[in-house]
Amino acid sequence: MCRIIYSEKYNLYNLGPEHPFSPLRVEMVIDLIRSLGLNFEFTEPSAVSPEELEAVHDKEYIQAVEDLSAGKEVAGFSKYGFGTQDNPIVKGMAEGARYHAGGTLLGAKTLLNGDAKKVIQFGGGLHHAQSSMASGFCIYNDLAVAIKEMTNAGWHVAYLDLDVHHGDGVQKMFYSDGEVMTISLHESGEFLYPGSGWVYELGQGMGRSLKINVPLEPFTEGDSYLEAVKKVVAPALSWFRPDALVIQSGADPHFSDPLADLLLTAQDFEKIYREVITLADKHCKGRALFTFGGGYSLTATPRIWALLYLILKDIPVPEKLPAEWKEKWEKKLNKKFPETFYDPLPAYDEIPRKPEIVRTNKDTYQRIMDSVAADWL
Template sequence: MISIVYHPDYLKYCFGPEHPFSPLRLEMLWTLLEALGDRPTPCQPAAASRNEVLQVHTEAYVARVEAASQGEAVLDARAFGLDTPDVPIFLDMDYATRLQVGGTLCGARLIAEGQARMVLQLGGGFHHAHPNRAAGFCIYNDLSIAIRALTRAGLRIAYIDLDVHHADGVQAIHYHEDTVLTISLHETGQYLFPGTGAINEIGEGRGQGFSLNLPLQPFTEDESYLEVFERVVPHALTMFQPDVLVVQCGADAHFQDPLADLLLTTHAYEQLFRRLKALADEHTGGRALFTLGGGYDFDATVRVWTLLYLILQDRPLLERLPSSWRLDWEQRLEHPLTPTLHDHKRPLSVTPTRRAQIALQNLRTAQRLIETVTRYWYGIA
């Protein structure tokens, strides 16, 4: 059994009805778990304190978020990444964000204090937030705030990011640290926000060799993605010897997602989640903190996160979703949903020749990355 962290007020993290980062994803997930008869009794976190947020973010930035949260005019808001199409201002945004930060911190503390080994935080994953600015739908970086709490408890952290977008905020915050290994698998920044995450971004100073990026080609499919994962992640964990895994489980690499171009299916996600669980058992005695993240096709995202929940809970995977739940949400969303937990259709695929080219490019990327960083790993204890 794992510990679940969730609060109904997570739904208050809302940029408006037309924004792709919608709280409806969490509402759909929670009601699906209810319909499955498997709704957990979660740990309901308190909002992170201001001082906890300041462990990662600057005073000037937090002050702007607080002012905007109260409806005050912030003339330089855009200099701090606020009041933009990606991060529009909404009332009480400071509380809504600190609550989700509090959830990820709650999971970290449960692990650090020995009260839980594996934790699933049904929220968070705000990996684009930087110390002094918001970005990419992210206001405060819950992941780095939790990682900072774990490293201050004397623990070595391996951070693994499955979101289709590069984990630029988490990487930047820990770029000079040798107690945090960051691994990001993402669509190459040549084509996708935030435009970073090349293989030569490997860390600086004491952190050199501890930032690993796998920029993948558009239209990467399951087999290539899983091959690259296996080439890099287990080897990196063996070399780094972490005490805890922190995993961001964005669902936007799925082929239905409208904001990116990778072509993963739910079958790939099932394999990834089972593999991560096994890697945690192998390298950290099962200590791992999982969060959610991106995912902008409601149908695909909720099914991916339900897979995550069931796999981490060691529950059997159902074949079909409850019809009452599906019909209710089809009426609310005004479009059909997939009736099965796994994908009901296959992605539009590239030609066999192009698929082979993509797989070869991805494999070469993984090989170059390993060659680049291996020399920095000697002497890790």
């Protein structure tokens, strides 16, 4: 059984009408699910308290965020990462971020209590947030809050970051933690924000060889990406055997994403999600907590996250997108959607299968496995 977590309060996390991290993306997914005639049932979280955030964030930073969010003056706010295009100062942002963290935390508690083995949190995934700094649209690190809850209960946790950007905030918070494995698949930091996530970032101390980074070439397509899941993620989970898997399911590796350059199709996402679920069943005691994350193509992200929902709910993927939904959003956004959940075949066929990209990625997968070989005995 898969539990869904959501709150309308997530909409408080609205960084402005022009900001890419728009709540509209989630609204579109829920509207799509309802347009299929399905009953969108969810459990509503409460917001985490500022005190609960101290598990992963500095007290001083939390106070600064809460003050800025309430419209108060904060001296030197730029040192906390605010006042940038990515992280503008917006009223109510702290409460919104605490609701997102509350949702992911509720996901962790649901797994811990044994109430469900699979959870989708229809929000969260704020993987760039650091202990004392906002970064890359992210204020409070909901993923870290959830992971910490599970390790405090004695669990080992693996974190898999499918977002096209490196999951730097989560990695940093658990860099020397022997109970947490982090694996991030992303477009290489040579070309994309945040510029980190190299193969040699392996963790330190007790966390050594537990932090795995897969920097992918720009224009990597689905098959080469899926190979990373099979050649790196599968052996990592099989070796670590965690008590739960937390997945940041950013949809921004899609070919139409405006912020990045990978070339995955909706069909690829379906294959990847199915593979990840199989791995969770095989190596992670069947427990998986999926969050959303990045994903800025409004014509792709709702289809991809709806696919994740359908797969986890064990509902067959309908042949077509509901006409009513398609028309409504085409009008609202002035954009064209494909007829189905999948991307049309011509677009799929046109994706260049550049042998050198596939080869470079293969070398990367091998380098990762060589780097950890001595520790993964």
